[in-house]
Amino acid sequence: MGHLLLIWRLMLHDLRRRPAEALVFLVAVTVATASLTLGLATHNALAIAYLKTRAATAGPDITAITTDTDPSGLAERLADTPGVATQADPVFAFDTTIRAHGQTARSSVEGRDTSPSAVDRPLVTSGTWVRPGGAVVERGFAQALGVRVGARITIGERGYPVVGIAISAATPVYPWSDWAQGPGPSDYGGRIWLTTADARAAAGDIPGVYLIHLKLTDPTESLRWSDAVFTDDRRGDSWVNTHDWQTVLETDAAMIRNTQPALVVGGWLLAAAAIVTLAALATARGARDNRRAALLKAVGAGPGTVTAVLLAQYLLLTFVATALGLAAGTLAAPQVVDPSAGLLDTVGPPDSGTVTASVFLAVVVAVTGALGPAVRAARRSTVQTLADPAHMLTHHPRLNAVTAYLPTSLLLGVRLLARRPGRAALASAGTAATTIMVTALLTFHAELDAAPAVKRFGPIEVRTDQTGQVLLAVTFALVALSTLNTVLLSWGNAVQARRALTITRTLGATPGQVVAAHCVTQLLPAVPGVAAGVPAGLGLYWLFATPVTPPGSWLLTAALAILLAVAVLTALPAWAHTREPAGCVLNAEAA
Structure with missing residues (x-):
């Protein structure tokens, strides 16, 4: 209990004194966990939303569509078929082009009674159900058209006021809601309800179909039931097509076909960036943690206790970030x-x-970023840590020979980089993660430009817009996190190399050369990160979408922009450390 109380008090002391560090780590892990949770939870959330909509609207298990002008014979045969629990009266529907707010769109128009149907009872979310002279528009279709209750739509040559907005699970969501197109290839379209009399009047000479909605005693056997009932020898001369509820759910899932992998892959890339963030924070507070570890060991604490003290704050923040990320992603x-x-x-x-996946990701971030520095601090010599002697540099004769004739800035930068290769690997990994998402975003826009106009600007843009928004959001989060990581790593490098570079300044190096040396320490690892990120981003995009390659000028511009941003973000902390005179810095270090 004494150890636990000590750990708790030290952890609270750190959180109170340095809340910014805790907040940065909390936000980084929360964003990564939320993105992964959102990607993994989408399919489950879609199934729940569809099943609840289906229950609320008495959605059918099977919908039979026929072009027969008199569907009564088919309806009677289906009603007498074993396995049918409930059957609705045949619904007349036709396919047409409607106009609203100056734009045209394809849609099915169904004739419905004013009283509720036994199967497929659309749920009115705004306004009222159909009445003579009034139209009800499916909510997704209404949103795409920009119509609300009170607006007017034109079907054929007749105008109808929109008296209601409704949802239904009998067909897939817009833009796959038009099941009245009959034989032949089908196209995208919406769904509108009128009274039966209004629908027949609006149809005029347009051929229609009849929809027969059925409830089965065993909904899970809908496909087998359909194959057994609608055999070739039992269809007759009429065209009959069927759709089961599983097909509707699968079609709805196509709306998130590209969104889900973007979120899942983005979640892991954000986790990689969060690891860099945590490692940068651990480096920034390395001197404090080393001294705290030495003081704890000096009063009798063992390496296990010291490691637990140094890791406790990260583990607590990981637990909170996981809970926040799960909640945000689920909501x-x-x-x-x-x-x-x-x-x-x-x-x-x-x-x-x-x-499980979210907890695993958060634990990987915490352990990968914080365990190494904590263990090293716990295993260091107590006396040497408290005395804080000068660190002896490792002699690299081959490196010295290679860099001897380089320009001053490049020479200093390469030697600083050789002293901390682990930090260079972190910088490269963070840059690669950002480059992957930027490349994927550029490839997405290249695919849009290469697609025919009907696919770019047609109804399917509902899904395309969402995919673009998700890619942009994940890319923005990665860019923001990478910006923070670059600043943190640059500041840590500037602090740890302050004494050595100040001595270099006394030997004749200019502040500009010192700043350029700091930029080299970030730019050299960033180059392989960008070089690896571009093909990796293309490969990941091709794995889940159409193999399209953006123009080389786009990729080159993005790569140069990333490297320029790294250089600028590195130069700012370095410039801040070169503003103080060398004598003042050395006197302060000696004190």
């Missing part, structure tokens, strides 16, 4: 899985796989 999942607003927004608890 945001319903918004991500339903970009067309065609389902009920529902929040369910994350499944065990999502929780």
Whole structure:
């Protein structure tokens, strides 16, 4: 209990004295965990949203679509078929082009009774259900058209006021809601409801279809039931097509086909950036932790206790960040899985796989970034740490021979880099993670530019817009985190090399050469990071989407911009450390 109380008090002391360090780590791990949670929870959230919408709207297990002008015979045969629990009356529907707010769109128009149906009862989310002379628009379609209750739409040559907005699970969400197109290839479209009389009047001479919605005694056997009932010898001369509820769910899942991998991969890339953040923070507070470890050992604490003290703050923050990330990802999942607003927004608890992956990611970040410095601090000599002697530099005869004829800035930078190769690897990994996402974002826009206009500006842009927003958000988070990491690593390098570079200044090096040397320590690791990040970003994008390569000028500009940003962010802390006269710095170090 005494050890636990000591650890708790020291941890609270650190949090109170340096809240900024704790906040930086907390935000970094929370963002990474939230992105991974969001990516893993989307499919589960989609299934929950669809099933709840299906329950709230009495969604069908099977929908039979026929072009027969008299569907009564088919309806009677289906009603007498074993396995059918409930069947709705055939619904007349036709496919047409509607106009609203000066734009046109394809849509099915269904004729419905004013009374609720036994199967497929659309849930009105705004306004009222159909009435003579009024139209109800599916919510995702209405959102795409920009119409609300009270607006007017034109079907054929007739205008109808929008009296309601509704959702339904009988068809996939917009833009795959048009099931009235009949035989042949189908196209994207929405869904509108009118009264049966209004629908027939609006159809005029346009051929229509009939939709027969069925509930089965065993919904899980819908595909087998459909194959057994709608055989070739039992279809007759009429065209009959069927859709089961599993197909509807799979089609809805296509809305997040590219969004989910972007979030999952982005979560792991953000985790890599968070590891760099934690390592940079551990480096910045390395001197304090070393002295604290020496003082604890001087009063009798063992290496295990010292390691626990140094790791306790990180483990607590990891636990809090994991909880925050899980909560944020779970709450945001319903918004991500339903970009067309065609389902009920529902929040369910994350499944065990999502929780396990999120905890694993957070633990990997904490252990990878903080365990090494904590163990090294616990194993250092107590006397030497308290005495704080000058650190003897490792002699590298080959390195000295190679760098002897380099310009002063490059010589100093390479030698500083050789003293801390681990930090160079961290800088390279952070730059690579950012380059991967920037490359993926550029490839996404290159794919948009290469796509036909109908795909770029058609209804499918609902999904495309969301994928672009997710890629942009993850890229922005990575860029922000990498910016912070570059500043932290640069500041740590400037602090640890302050004495050596100040002596170099007394021997004739100019402040500009010292600043350039600091830039070299970040730019040299950044170059292989950028070089590896570009092909890695292309490969990851091709793994989940269309193999498209952005123009070389785009990739070259992005690479140069990343390297320029690294140089600028490195130069600022270095310049701050060169403003003080060398004599003052050396006197302060001696004191």
